[in-house]
Amino acid sequence: MSKTINLTLKVWRQEGPEKKGRLETYPARDISTDMSFLEMIDVINEQLTLDGKEPIAFDHDCREGICGMCGAVVNGHAHGPEKGTTLCQLHMRHFSDGDTIVIEPWRSRAFKVVKDLVVDRSAFDEIIQVGGYISANAGGAPDGNAIPIPQSVAELAMDAAACIGCGACVAACPNASAMLFVGAKVSHLGLLPQGRPEAAKRVQSMVSRMDALGFGNCTNEAECEAACPKEISITNIARLNREFLKAKFFSPE
Amino acid sequence: MRLDAKIPSGPLAEKWDRHRFDLKLVNPANKRKYDIIVVGTGLAGASASASLAELGYDVKTFCIQDSPRRAHSIAAQGGINAAKNYANDGDSIWRLFYDTVKGGDFRAREANVYRLAQVSSAIIDQGVAQGIPFARDYGGLLANRSFGGAQVSRTFYARGQTGQQLLLGAYNSLMRQVGTGKVKMYPRREMLELVLVNGQARGIVVRNLITGEIESHSAHAVALCTGGYGNVYFLSTNAMASNVTACYRAYKKGALFSNPCFTQIHPTCIPVHGDYQSKLTLMSESLRNDGRVWVPKNPGDKRPPKEIPEADRDYYLESKYPSFGNLVPRDVASRNAKEQCDMGKGVGDTALAVYLDFEDAINRDGKDVIAQKYGNLFQMYEKITGENPYEMPMMIYPAVHYTMGGLWVDYNLMSTIPGLFVLGEANFSDHGANRLGASALMQGLADGYFVLPYTIGGYLAAEAFQDAPIEHPAFKETTREAQARVERLLSVNGKRTVDDFHRELGHIMWEYCGMARNNDGLNKAKGMIQSLRDEFWENVKVPGSNGDFNQSLERAGRAADFLEFGELMISDALARQESCGCHLNEGFQTEENEARRDDENFCHVSCWEYAGEDKEPALHKEPLAFENVELTQRSYK
Numbered sequence: 001m002s003k004t005i006n007l008t009l010k011v012w013r014q015e016g017p018e019k020k021g022r023l024e025t026y027p028a029r030d031i032s033t034d035m036s037f038l039e040m041i042d043v044i045n046e047q048l049t050l051d052g053k054e055p056i057a058f059d060h061d062c063r064e065g066i067c068g069m070c071g072a073v074v075n076g077h078a079h080g081p082e083k084g085t086t087l088c089q090l091h092m093r094h095f096s097d098g099d100t101i102v103i104e105p106w107r108s109r110a111f112k113v114v115k116d117l118v119v120d121r122s123a124f125d126e127i128i129q130v131g132g133y134i135s136a137n138a139g140g141a142p143d144g145n146a147i148p149i150p151q152s153v154a155e156l157a158m159d160a161a162a163c164i165g166c167g168a169c170v171a172a173c174p175n176a177s178a179m180l181f182v183g184a185k186v187s188h189l190g191l192l193p194q195g196r197p198e199a200a201k202r203v204q205s206m207v208s209r210m211d212a213l214g215f216g217n218c219t220n221e222a223e224c225e226a227a228c229p230k231e232i233s234i235t236n237i238a239r240l241n242r243e244f245l246k247a248k249f250f251s252p253e
Numbered sequence: 254m255r256l257d258a259k260i261p262s263g264p265l266a267e268k269w270d271r272h273r274f275d276l277k278l279v280n281p282a283n284k285r286k287y288d289i290i291v292v293g294t295g296l297a298g299a300s301a302s303a304s305l306a307e308l309g310y311d312v313k314t315f316c317i318q319d320s321p322r323r324a325h326s327i328a329a330q331g332g333i334n335a336a337k338n339y340a341n342d343g344d345s346i347w348r349l350f351y352d353t354v355k356g357g358d359f360r361a362r363e364a365n366v367y368r369l370a371q372v373s374s375a376i377i378d379q380g381v382a383q384g385i386p387f388a389r390d391y392g393g394l395l396a397n398r399s400f401g402g403a404q405v406s407r408t409f410y411a412r413g414q415t416g417q418q419l420l421l422g423a424y425n426s427l428m429r430q431v432g433t434g435k436v437k438m439y440p441r442r443e444m445l446e447l448v449l450v451n452g453q454a455r456g457i458v459v460r461n462l463i464t465g466e467i468e469s470h471s472a473h474a475v476a477l478c479t480g481g482y483g484n485v486y487f488l489s490t491n492a493m494a495s496n497v498t499a500c501y502r503a504y505k506k507g508a509l510f511s512n513p514c515f516t517q518i519h520p521t522c523i524p525v526h527g528d529y530q531s532k533l534t535l536m537s538e539s540l541r542n543d544g545r546v547w548v549p550k551n552p553g554d555k556r557p558p559k560e561i562p563e564a565d566r567d568y569y570l571e572s573k574y575p576s577f578g579n580l581v582p583r584d585v586a587s588r589n590a591k592e593q594c595d596m597g598k599g600v601g602d603t604a605l606a607v608y609l610d611f612e613d614a615i616n617r618d619g620k621d622v623i624a625q626k627y628g629n630l631f632q633m634y635e636k637i638t639g640e641n642p643y644e645m646p647m648m649i650y651p652a653v654h655y656t657m658g659g660l661w662v663d664y665n666l667m668s669t670i671p672g673l674f675v676l677g678e679a680n681f682s683d684h685g686a687n688r689l690g691a692s693a694l695m696q697g698l699a700d701g702y703f704v705l706p707y708t709i710g711g712y713l714a715a716e717a718f719q720d721a722p723i724e725h726p727a728f729k730e731t732t733r734e735a736q737a738r739v740e741r742l743l744s745v746n747g748k749r750t751v752d753d754f755h756r757e758l759g760h761i762m763w764e765y766c767g768m769a770r771n772n773d774g775l776n777k778a779k780g781m782i783q784s785l786r787d788e789f790w791e792n793v794k795v796p797g798s799n800g801d802f803n804q805s806l807e808r809a810g811r812a813a814d815f816l817e818f819g820e821l822m823i824s825d826a827l828a829r830q831e832s833c834g835c836h837l838n839e840g841f842q843t844e845e846n847e848a849r850r851d852d853e854n855f856c857h858v859s860c861w862e863y864a865g866e867d868k869e870p871a872l873h874k875e876p877l878a879f880e881n882v883e884l885t886q887r888s889y890k
């Protein structure tokens with residue numbers, strides 16, 4: 001059953017990338033426990049607007065956990081405390097009356113703050129650009145059933161392909177590493193026969209771009225897996241490492 | 254105005270082949286001399302951008318989100334149709350064509366729909382080649398399911414994330430072209446105006462959503478792939494940024510808008526639960542393959558579902574439509590849910606919901622099988638509602654989902670403005686008055702991978718172009734218009750927020766131009782929208798400045814356009830004095846309460862021409878000729 005709760009929010013406010021940020025405190029009263037976390041921020045923002053203040057900037061679009069646009073660190077957890085849940089799918093029924101909630105943006109050298117909770121994740125697109133694809137121009141593809149792919153392989157590829165590119169893995173990692181993101185793409189494409197011809201080149205280009213963009217190293221903390229709203233497994237990082245070694249061994253650049 | 258749809262002559266099945274032969278070609282070495290602007294990176298825009306770049310054109314691509322991968326298409330769940338006949342159950346190009354025309358209640362163009370069915374197979378092949386992990390059978394071949402009112406299994410899927418996987422496939426191809434330098438990607442840009450030079454579409458004016466700067470971009474042609482306008486209802490299953498602005502601005506510059514009142518209300522969504530609600534969540538209709546829809550037989554029966562015995566349950570779809578049962582098309586399923594609730598048989602706190610029950614399916618197939626098919630949907634339902642659908646029937650209610658209307662395009666996907674092409678949900682072309690499930694993804698990708706890349710060449714090769722760099726006065730003038738509008742929004746400084754206005758507009762649209770319409774209501778709504786719009790410009794409060802990241806300002810611009818566009822929808826609904834597909838005017842129903850078409854007077858596409866501020870737009874009609882299918886009364890009994 002729905003009820004209402006009162007909360008105290010401490011929200012990171014920062015006017016721009018070069019500006020200094022600070023936590024501001026806002027009361028959140030009569031919040032229905034059926035609300036989503038973002039709807040709760042909507043309510044605060046309506047009030048801030050009416051009070052003549054600037055509403056809190058935050059990214060969001062689908063509000064159903066699939067576009068990867070939303071995200072903030074809530075009480076120290078990327079996307080909040082619920083496992084396998086994006087911020088937009090987190091509901092207020094998981095909080096209690098009287099709670100204080102601290103809301104901060106993703107923090108990483110590679111993701112600059114744009115404003116308040118909004119960060120620049122274009123680094124992810126840059127990594128995909130250098131190899132996160134199969135080179136298949138429109139028009140030349142053989143029949144979809146030309147190459148049977150064992151169901152188990154397709155399922156494993158799908159597990160990795162479910163990544164929504166939100167960046168929670170980077171935000172959660174003490175080293176701000178992007179290995180889970182890259183590992184998921186390398187696994188998704190590398191597991192499929194169509195992806196094999198470019199596998200060696202793909203992994204090398206993506207890893208070197210990732211390093212150049214300022215993401216940190218993976219030291220097996222597994223925080224990424226715990227924070228991932230799509231529960232992408234760190235076995236994908238192991239697969240990335242294997243692919244990388246194999247590529248170096250067979251086709252050193 | 255003479256509307257020439259440029260439908261090629263000859264037998265239906267040969268039109269597209271012939272047309273491709275007749276189209277002029279751009280010499281490969283010359284392609285790089287042409288710049289093409291693509292607005293939008295959903296399935297239509299991402300596939301078009303990648304394919305055009307693969308052909309050698311220089312492409313500039315724009316989207317609102319921080320990355321092209323996040324376009325609204327990402328949220329599509331259920332699947333994509335293709336006439337592969339892998340299931341050997343009697344499917345064919347002809348059947349997909351026929352189902353689409355009939356499903357659209359005979360308000361779509363035969364030639365376009367046939368082409369769509371023809372290229373559908375190649376989309377699946379392209380997807381597989383890109384590495385899309387479609388569901389597979391034990392033997393490793395592609396799996397199919399039946400979906401949304403189809404009696405054959407022609408729907409391909411990737412768990413409940415088909416849109417995500419198709420979009421990521423197109424996005425990966427797009428990023429590959431960004432990597433080669435053939436596509437320049439402009440994320441976090443919102444198109445505010447179209448720029449015409451000599452009557453041709455030659456560029457766009459956008460707002461940089463981070464810096465607030467109003468930028469100009471020029472090209473030889475512009476392709477709008479900006480999606481649907483369901484958010485005119487405020488609450489819909491569309492992503493929050495989905496809007497009508499790009500199309501509406503093009504309409505104001507002379508592109509005709511077709512069938513704006515054709516809106517699809519999807520039967521299986523999570524019901525509204527509070528005023529603060531920001532959007533509605535779809536539960537894929539694939540659930541209707543195994544779930545049974547019911548309400549209590551007796552109005553006002555408030556017992557928990559488990560305590561209502563079989564005898565007191567009304568499986569109204571199964572009893573009313575014995576051959577299609579729970580799989581009737583969306584418009585039929587939605588209207589029946591509303592009808593049951595109107596009779597007082599709705600369930601849940603608001604009594605605006607019906608049950609979708611999996612108990613029988615779980616007893617028949619086991620929980621594991623059901624979990625494998627629908628696990629992620631069940632999980633999503635539980636996250637939002639806090640209830641477990643393995644134990645309790647889901648509660649669902651219809652919600653605005655898809656807009657069949659859009660900018661008018663000819664067979665080449667070109668609007669009435671030369672050089673302005675429109676793809677995907679943004680155009681009106683293939684779904685008539687009602688879209689079948691799993692056909693939007695097919696259409697967006699057909700347009701982007703396999704239609705525009707040919708037809709745009711025909712236009713570029715045949716047309717003469719003068720120089721139109723962004724220094725051209727037309728760009729300066731349009732930039733001033735866009736700038737002035739932004740400043741006007743910021744200067745009102747009234748007392749109501751943008752969302753407050755938008756929500757009220759949504760209520761009006763839902764109430765009077767939603768699942769069922771009548772002339773009195775529509776006339777009333779027209780006046781209501783006009784006064785709401787007047788109030789908006791006197792009393793809206795948009796905080797912040799133009800010079801930085803300002804989400805309130807973004808929303809204000811979109812809401813302002815919706816406030817004008819809503820009225821156009823009403824005009825269209827009023828002009829169409831018949832019922833067809835999703836457009837149900839209560840004055841025109843069969844004895845069985847189905848939509849009663851009037852083919853004598855309304856077998857046409859309505860095409861609205863902007864006539865100036867506060868003037869009634871002019872209505873033009875493109876007559877629809879059915880030479881290959883017989884117009885029949887739809888029946889799903």
Ligand SMILES: Cc1cc2nc3c(=O)[nH]c(=O)nc-3n(C[C@H](O)[C@H](O)[C@H](O)COP(=O)(O)OP(=O)(O)OC[C@H]3O[C@@H](n4cnc5c(N)ncnc54)[C@H](O)[C@@H]3O)c2cc1C
Nearest residue numbers: 293294295296297317326331332444480677678691693694
């Ligand atoms: C929840 C849900 C589930 C669905 N499931 C299915 C399904 O199973 N099968 C099916 O066939 N269909 C489904 N649909 C419908 C289908 O997803 C859409 O019709 C389709 O994805 C639209 O694609 P598009 O490329 O035309 O536009 P979109 O994906 O909406 O993309 C629009 C693009 O335009 C950009 N844009 C918009 N306005 C501007 C502007 N002014 N300036 C700059 N950029 C702009 C946006 O940033 C975005 O990139 C579903 C829809 C929803 C809502």
Ligand code: FES
Nearest residue numbers: 061063068070088
């Ligand atoms: S808003 Fe799309 S994942 Fe949260």
